Amino acid sequence: MSRIYDRVALIGLGLIASSLYWAIKRDGLAGEVVGYARSSETRETAREIGLCDTVYQSAAEAVEGADLVVLCVPVGAMESVAREIAPALKQGATVTDVGSVKRAVIDAVAPHLPSGVHFVPSHPLAGTEHSGPRSGFAELFEKRWFLIVPVQGSDAAAVDKIEALWQGIGSNTARMDPDHHDLVLAVTSHAPHLIAYTMVGVADDLGRVTDSEVINYSAAGFRDFTRIAASDPTMWRDVFLNNKDATLEILGRFTEELFALQRAIRTGDGEMLHDYFTRTRAIRRGIIEAGQDTDAPDFGRVKS
């Protein structure tokens, strides 16, 4: 692949940033990729494992001369980072972010950026339950969607260029309006995460069912919830606080539907349950056909 940016700065060095680093370097998509993390421990780890060509002591130093700045901090930290880097940004630079909500990030970041800097928010639909600078790997984005959410007045050439970068690291890309993004993600990600956190919390609370039983017998469905509910607590706190309306709306619908199914169980309405479960099964087929999962029979099982 050919170089797309001369100098990329990653602000925040967790799962997404570290994966971006390894992917961009593997594919030779940038001349230089530098970084900054707020915690000195993270900066030391990054230096130790060779994450970033240079790790700087401040976000402002890291973005100096960068053609592309990628904000990889929790959504709640976006505004203070934007304030901090704004004076140091190069004219003509592009700023993007990888936050899981878009309206709140746009409101937090856009007002602080100087004119002559292009803001093109993004969101990779990729992740694992691991976090921190050691958790990244170059393949994280392969065949995953990288959504691009241009703001009013986003420069078309800047948008095309960042799209080329995300495609270069193996992602599919799509462009989306910020509010629509936040609603779609409330359905496909934010509500499922809150539900998984809740179910795992309920299991943890149940004094009558000991920890070791819940853990040993998790393979029967609960295991998938625990993987989701092991995601980074700070990131997810910020997601819920910043996509409040859409998340609460989906959760309201979820509760309504759950009550209908509970009622069918209570009244013994087997036909309603069977019809419902048959309908949801079809959705799975669509996901496998869309290439977003595999139907290998041993999928998800421990290899001995």
Added chain:
Amino acid sequence: MSRIYDRVALIGLGLIASSLYWAIKRDGLAGEVVGYARSSETRETAREIGLCDTVYQSAAEAVEGADLVVLCVPVGAMESVAREIAPALKQGATVTDVGSVKRAVIDAVAPHLPSGVHFVPSHPLAGTEHSGPRSGFAELFEKRWFLIVPVQGSDAAAVDKIEALWQGIGSNTARMDPDHHDLVLAVTSHAPHLIAYTMVGVADDLGRVTDSEVINYSAAGFRDFTRIAASDPTMWRDVFLNNKDATLEILGRFTEELFALQRAIRTGDGEMLHDYFTRTRAIRRGIIEAGQDTDAPDFGRVKS
């Protein structure tokens, strides 16, 4: 491995029975493994793919002379199958089942079995979202738990022998009281399944979010729910109708907890959310340590 039973009969030829067949034959744990399925289509498929040494036209014929009979039908069909096979059972034979609820199965089956036949209910905590005679594979039970739920008066030697079989196909085994089993499974399996079915149903209902968006962007959490919600509709209808009380109790606790988290989102209580998510993350670690999942960083992702 040495032979444990001379003749095993599998009644019902879906995911669990077909996996049992391949596993028992691979390990030489029985002299002969025969089977029966109610649907002629399933019986034909079984003959075509070499599933079972003999496929019989009736359950009664299949169990004749068998030392071990394994009932692998949905929980709602257990009683009629028990009635049908009872007169044909060999004296001294052991009958087991693989149903996901145990109290209801015991109540449905035990009264019909003749004296001199040992009833030792079981439940393998293993499965995939696939069903039918083609979905089985010998490795399904490896390192998974096979719970044994002896009933009042279960013969100790019969229990030990079936435990040897389940261990022979690679499972861990544990013994449990029926009511405790049903409560533990309500937490680790039944409630999570209903919740996953519900969330997938909500996504399907949302006219504003098109199918293709929900499907394309499923990798962000929703994907794990769709896998759970793709499980066999008949089996799950019967599970909920037959483990009603425990499932409704856990769902009640779940709803209560979900409301508390929704309230924290609405009021902006970030500390409560962060504390909750930190606690649930620790449970994941326990599951990996218990060998019931892997923490490989690319776990669950599509291989190209």
